[in-house]
Amino acid sequence: MHQSATDPRPRVLHVTQPVEGGVARVVADLTRAQLADGLRVTVACPDGELGGILRRSGADVRHWPATRAPGPSLTGEVRRLRRLVADVRPDLVHAHSAKAGLAGRIAVRGRIPTVFQPHAWSFAAVGGPAAALATRWERFGTRWAHRTVCVSEAERRTGLRAGIDARWAVVPNGIDTRRFRPAAGAAARASLGPGVDPHAPLVVCVGRLCRQKGQDVLLAAWPSVLRRVPGARLVLVGDGPGRDRLRAPAPVRFAGAVADPAPWYQAADLVVLPSRWEGMALAPLEAMACGRPVVTTDVDGARESLPAGLAPHCLVPPEDPAALADAVAALLLDPPLRDSLGHRARRHVLAAHDVRHTAGAVAEVYRALLGTGTAGPAASTEYRESIHS
Template identity: 30%
Template sequence: MTEQSPFRLLYLLTEPFGTGGVQSDMKSLGPHFVKNGHEVFIACPTGDQLELLQKGGVVHIPFDVHFKTPGQFQECKKRLRDLIQTIRPTVLAPQSIRSSWLCHAAAKDLPIPRITTIHNIHTPFNSLWAGFLLNKCSDAVVFESEHEHHRLTKLGLDPKKTTVIPSGIDTTTFYPIERSQALWKSIPGLSEHSVIFGCVARLSPEKAHSDLLKAFFEVRKEIPESRLILVGDGPLKDSLIHQTKSLGLEPFVHFAGQQSAIREYVSLFDVFVLASTRESLPRAAREAMACGKPIIATRVGATREVVHHGKSGLLVPPGNPAKLAKAMISLGSDPKTREDMTSLSLELIRKRFSLDIWLSENEALYKKASSGNLAGSLP
């Protein structure tokens, strides 16, 4: 097999194929590889985004990697082994520590390279043993952020096995557009004087929408014409709506729910706000930057690699609604600074988060692995 030969890639995902950063990556990478003549299989639980994946020629295989007992682990290992022997991939690409462990158990005696991608490790305890496990289970480890890369190499992961390839943003999908007038008119209470803060994120605990609502309560005192638009759905929706009513913010907060026309919603925002208590390399913030929006985000995970404080946006401590409110008031009342940050955001997306570079570097790595040239190929 030569380096230019097509590869047969088997991705293994932990979560269902719905909305999420990992799934968004797969929707870009998988069809791109198929278009370039490779075969791509994704094994994971089913989800509501599968149709978009399959339209790109990617084959989905229902597979659940969750296990709690040794017996369940052995059963899961056997099913994966059978799947590998049926598909005969030239590269295995687990997308989490759990799936990497399972791939190793199922295929450690097979001559198939295993390349693990680490998107994020939210639990500090998991980080303590992740380096040891990845040393044993993976031939190479791809990180999307310098933050996670530094954390795990410091905890024992062999740097020679690692590389950092930040996921790219599709600037043919996310780019600055004029405000969607139809959407603007469909949201009650907006006027030409409104200052719009917005967030696109799942309504779940780690996104800390409750802190955002508390901050917005204070923002309203200083910027009465401010409004907040929340795009997304999730388990905290009812409690967040209740909190909105309790704070007297119901006329000024719009819950848009899950949406596909993200760019159109972002076109309404003056400032994108992310109040998360944990993040990896936040895709929603980078998509908003590609749309020309300044960002306010919490200083967690790899957000510092996305938001350059004072240049493309502002960073604040997590879990601190008062400081979040101060940052929102600062940018909300300063159109000139917002305009300056827009150009810097677009430049950062072009230089650091190029879709073409991300796709080509991933493809080159899988080609090398598939043709037996992985050793010594990582920077």
């Protein structure tokens, strides 16, 4: 441990490559909670909006240039991260997602307590030889992680099936339920400007435009939805590398990246996320916190994120446009059911997925590794740990 002689508070170094999307939101929320609880927090990340958000929150932000995918740049990224660790002298390193998890574990090699959080496994994003290589790395790299934090039990089971012999902790994702809250749909639509029809059934999909999030599957399903619900409107909120490849039938709107997706959730009659893989997606949690029903694919974390009894209405198989269209149309045609599901969803998120619960559970992981009582407040939700040595 490298605690200062004059400041006994632990210093946590978060390492992240994504500076947008769900991973960035998790890092930002954790950082704010940890600063409020008295930890010293440094975040290493590439340039982007995340750095500005964290600096305004009071975090020490260090520039760590890194590409999203592994490649020839990895050697330099590891070298720069090793120098950064030596300068910051953290008591604990928390590496987020595949790329930062790869570089962080190689740079630290277990010399400092290390937490790795995959936020969906790297081998799920690729196929063939690349998937085999990613799986071999995860099996090997686990020796340099003192805890592997999964955001759902399903994500942990996926790791186990892949042969990853880790020291596990399961900490479900949480969101800021004060920021994501119900609001009148008419008022929310009015706040979005004249481009949103105040009367049309509105479906919203929030997520990075990429293969993982499956917007192409939703677009393939949309003509079938329109045949059953004429006049329905679909809005895709977000940006990403898949934007130019998506072909949208009318009437579909691309809203682009937004600073705050909450008004879009609040304006929606239904929120859809047709992901191909996840650990536990944030968008459905955010939508449910806004009192909106969701339709999502039955990937890792989806069932665990839903209230009991919602699965028959809200879960569909991945990459199945027909099943997706059936579920979306059925809910658009049943306003009382939508209202009931939305109310149940909000209560569930308040009870099980408030970000304060998540921060408390992560603090328990830190305390177990640091052997101190100063890693944050006692967890306000159950902390589940499973050791496989």
